[in-house]
Amino acid sequence: MELLPNFSLVRPQSVAEAVAARAGSGEIRFLAGGTDLLPALRRGLMQANTVIDLSDVAEMRGISFDSKGARIGAGTTIAQLAADATLLRDYPAVAAAALAIAGPTHRAVGTLGGNLCLDTRCRYYNQSEPWRTANDFCMKLAGDTCRVAPKSDRCYAAYSGDLAPALMVHGAIAEIAGPGGVRHAPLADMFADDGMAWLTLTPGELLVAVRIPAASGVRAGYEKIRTRGAIDFPLVGVAVALRCNDGKLAELRIAVTGTDSRPLMIEGLDELCALPVEEALARIDKLVRKQVGPMETTLAPAVYRRRVVPVLARRLVHRLLG
Secondary structure, three states, X not given: OOOXXXXXXXXXXXXXXXXXXXXXXXXXXXXXXXXXXXXHHHHOOOOOOEEEEOOOOHHHOOEEEEOOEEEEEOOOEHHHHHHOHHHHHHOHHHHHHHHOOOOHHXXXXXXXXXXXXXXXXXXXXXXOHHHHHHOOOEOOEEOOOOOOOOOOOOOOOEOOOOHHHHHHHOOOEEEEEEOOEEEEEEXXXXXXXXXXXXXOXXXXXXXXXXXXXXXXXXXXXXXXXXXXXXXXXXXXXXXXXXXXXXOEEEEEEEEXXXXXXXXXXXXXXXXXXXXXXXXXXXXXXXXXHHHOOOOOOOOXXXXXXXXXXXXXXXXXXXXXXX
């Protein structure tokens, strides 16, 4: 039986206390819902001398709306996101992505921040310690070679969070607290294309909330492909947000998860808005396929995932156009 390692537990009451606790020495981890961290600790994929439980930090919970848009605390549960009527109406891609995550019990305790900061995954990495030992480990933990790209000098483990692409197409801004105070940055900037260092947060920083600007007239959605109809992480997930004007595309955003080491915003979509809809749909395939880079990080072949992404994107755009 895999057991949790011994660690000290800290329960701060505020963001400031949480940031101060993170400034200590040793392996220190933030704990939100624990659906990703605790299994990783049991399997030896992560180490922790100190765990900072964020469940008592009220500043990090809840959803609020005003004329500027929405603010969602990083400690807000995924179930709350999926059930919020205003979020479903104004930011439907976010609500759809939340509902697609894992199963009901996971969504009841898993959080926005936990899903955004989800560890990257790979079939060579997310295994038991005996399995990893027998395979001489991998670059992401205790080894020196990326098993999916042995000649590479970087790790290709894939990012698989559902909420990041949905928030990115809605133009989300991350609210981040650290020793130097609070800063704001586009959510997309929080991620890096490296399976071992997929977050750009410094060691002392904490994701506090996500802000989504108000946007009227936007149609949005999220779809994913996974092995089972529930529980599983996406083999591929696609979020789309668009705006129409006189039957033509006036704005189009597409973001992808499950293929690369970070959630990916598809570039070059602005030029499609000037084209007839059918021609724009045809060109989406080429743009998407060229930019995604799936590797053999799951049991599904990379070539299958590469082909699925543009199909999902085009299908979702077509549905949103009505």
